[in-house]
Amino acid sequence: MKNLKKIILLSILTFSMLPVFAQKASWIWYPGDFDIYMSNVMQNRRTERGSFFPVFWKMDSHYVLVDFHKEFTLSQPEEVRLFVEGTYHVKIDGQAITGFPKTINIPAGKHKLSLKVYSQGTVPAIFVQGKTIVSDDTWLTTFEDKEWIDQSGKVSDKSGTTFVSAGSWNLSDPNVLPSTFKLPVVAQYAVKKEQAGNGYVADFGKETFGFIKVHGLKGKGKLSLYYGESKEESLSIDKCETLDYLEVNLANKKDSIMPLSKAFRFVNIQADNAVTADSISMLYEYSPVTERGSFKSSDAELNKIYDVAKYTFHLNTREFFIDGIKRDRWVWSGDAYQSYLMNYYSFFDAPTVKRTLLAQRGKDPVTAHINTIMDYSFYWFLGIYDYYKFTGDKKFVQDIYPRMQSLMTYIDGRKNKNGLLEWMPGDWIFIDWADKLSKDGEVSFEQLLYARSLETMALCANLANDTANAAKYDQDAKALKTKIFDLYWNQNKNALVHSRIADQPTDNVTRYANMFGIFFDYFTPEQKLAVKEHVLLNDKIAKITTPYMRFYELEALCAMGEQSYVLKEMKSYWGGMLKLGATSFWEEYNPDKKGVEHLEMYGRPFGKSLCHAWGASPIYLLGKYYLGVSPNAPGYETYTIQPNLGGLEWMEGKVPTANGNISVYINKKEIKVSSATGVGRLKIKSKTKPVVKDAEVKEVSKGIYEVLIEKGKDYNVRYSG
Template structure:
């Protein structure tokens, strides 16, 4: 192949189909005690019949090499009856159009063309024969062997931390929660091997009730071993493994192959409280384990891609790995294809989280090209949502919809106030996207709808006496139930007046009579909002007590749900199953987000962190330091009660802080904002050292 300054050839496919096909595979991996437990929603599928096109202009003829996933035929200049299936082809000089049909009913049809100048990539177009020529999808697959269907996560061997015999059978402890494939080295003999897995010791010691298990025939397994090692087919989530083998079976030792996405830990946080540091690290690890082909809810169960769960993972990811590949894959897989008959994951709120997640993606990355590629799918999803508004204009669940909000004992019939706020926020996102697309009419229309829904929600749900938003409204009558949820979102979305904010903080968030939140899922929002209300110290204590409480119970990753009032093994049950609870659940990793966004205090002020804000808040800590990734750069923050050190590598920041005395900074101008507030402009590449006096 000739040398060339062209970008490398990349495998291309119909946009979204790589992600949708991958999701189809992942969504059926869950097994409950060895039996498949597929996702209970429609799984969308890749188009099997796809066509690609590209127009080139070459001064001389060029030999190209063609590789495809599926069968292909190549057509020059639309001459449909004269096709080539050869793996090499000479393109004539001059300006010509190449069209390549690819069919595959197994994997998403994909194409790799390698020439000195003509090479597949994002400048090719793809169509599913629906008048839908779009820029082709592509990623990092760039050789005939490194092809989309062979996408696999990384693996590395791990040894158990300890092995002991329990009831005469080996019990392996890997020291903390992990995920991967159990392996047997030098397996010999004949008989059955039963493997029981546990996220907790209680689970692994309950062969009749543990969630994950394997059973295999030792002779067959021995024969299937490679280099003396037999690796089980299905990866599992576990810390403990208990191996029950028939007497005739032996092996040297067992280990595992850890499967993971190689992520860069770009975010960091370290403070004067070792317990908080431990919580932060455990949060990162919990998030990492759930950051896979997609952002999953939990690695033991469900191993599914849930939009509301992913919404939080996206945010945590912006403050830790800043991995946009898994973010985009998740957004595309969640959206799937039309026609829409049910909501995302069957949940009304989860359709709304998708829009908000998409907006967050734009805010944190500034990558509008991705939004543009999926804008049409956002429009049809919003059309679908808007169709089911009630006579009053509220979004209500249909009989087939799941209105989730949270795992809690409340009634979600009728119009739920939280749902209306999520819809308003989604409409604001759509309005922004439409404006960026250049469709001002649509932008105005979405914007007006958002305003109308917001206004009507406050009109019908705000309770002046109770000082917050009531939960739901049935048959035109607002019910007296008060929950924290709608008020949380109203606050985080900036929908409250200063008076309402104060009222919500005192009368809802901190009021003991409003039902407590039990899931880390909503604790995530609750803690964030408390920070927004300046209650950092309170949040620090809650984190220590709630997340710290799990650690005290032996957690090595954070859980799906935690109720401090439960006793012993009762912690592990959920869904009516003794070990139904997921002990490594992405939404448990909230502190990763809280510390980065509200303690280090770094947030984008404009898309892609072109401008940003740093508002460090010690929240009762003696000192803290850490970094927040901003996509094109990093912001480092170090703070104690008398000094601040800020460094940003990209974009223009503003450091805003409170000081009891006039602060000093050699590197930048300190601008007093009135009261105790000050700010300093932060240029990229410079370190700002500030002496000040923290207001405790």
């Protein structure tokens, strides 16, 4: 190990002497391995009151021995530098090179460079830099299973020629080993402090995340830090969720940074009498994403809701999309699925979506649902096709398709005698945090997600050139949809009932399956109207109190043109949190609660997360259903703009895509549009035919008009709203 460290250090020291190369290299590894490794690192940072708090599910690991190779043809000899994390073996054209070379010379002609790397504690990874020979995702990898996987998802022996690419995170600095990857930090300071006990409570002004730094620490004894998303939590030294204890023995002043990042707004600093500290600050830790999406309107409260939603979402965008920054800081699939959708209307950060999907799925064989939750396995499937729809990245779907197949095979094997899914040992049926929500029997919500996942499998199978299975998945989906309506639709209640127990449908109607059925487009037009009236707008049906499922409830209403109603609901629900002083949006909000009741959850006085990713859904709703922008073909090759003011006087915003932004401004008489991508269709509801220069206006139905939007052109449309 000492020799290996010397080799790596020498390689790093000599890299600065390399000539300027035309092509950029990056660290590479077996696909998915670094994603799994880093998710393990991140998710095992969770603590509660200083104790390690591990995840609830099986954690996979990286392959410890990986073979990398690349074939190439050189017109002239080339000097190549090698950087490796792990113990390694190098071959050129099948001939081994002695020792651990950090520089190799490859003659002109056709050659094959191979590196086999072993690393138990970290992910085997390589960084190769020559003038034309560079490590990137065109390199081939295997974990010595004697099989190579091609881009269609099929398996061939090593004589095959078309293979899956290596994995990478675009880590392009050979001086920084992948295992040392960290998010950036920036110093921030408290806005005020208030005396408390033997110390004080520092207020950082809003919800934040990072490492506390203690300045000028001196003395002998204990320094205690009690963190709080609320002031009440920070003052509760016995019940606050997170804390740090620091044993101090310093004769001279010294600064100290806490080893683990924490979520907080308030920090209560208490010290023994013999311990002193000059002040505290923090190192704010963040993901360096670019804020591309935007929204602004005539409603100041709605603008505040949007801004706080985006801040909430950014705080929960880390190495991966996580649920909440105080608790749990884990990669939950249901939470992440909503984050993907918010991301497409804000940061459009495709790499974090891919990393999260790979980390969630882990390795074969499949032995449990993702996060052990049945519904969360289904959200994982849906997230993959959505990623393709928004980005157009077909290759990712092809690469991950074998893992989709094995998970679906596991799920198919758990059907009961009726061909439906219900709870089995080892499963957790979640749906939502709600009192008295039955999970017994064959729950209609789970069957609906199952059908949608089978449809997704059919679409992805076609992308992976697996036509035989595409037909099978499609047939299975259609059969299950028919069964759902045969077994669960109650004509008298105008809705899908919640479940079947002992082969009989219950009378219970909940919102969940019914609202998903609307935006999945599973209902007839008549059924949609019936569900809207008898379920979604019916106060007798149990209300939803989590932003998690409010997301889908409001989406279903928006899909049916109820933007005016939804706008009032957003202002009431998210605005209600703002009126209570929220600086980020919560895991759960029940307007009927009072005072510190809002901080309670899971039987703990401060158990609730006050910064939860699923609380940021206005980002998605405002982008898709108010600005009205959504892709029709993968990667916004074609798209629709169908703005809906929903009672606003005006609104404007940008929706990001892989190739640039789509900008929309609308008031009651005018719409302005410009786009950097694809071909769009602006749909307008107008009493008279809209007027626009240099574009044709078509009436597609009574009072509905379309304008073709071309890339790079500005449009100013006059209409009568």
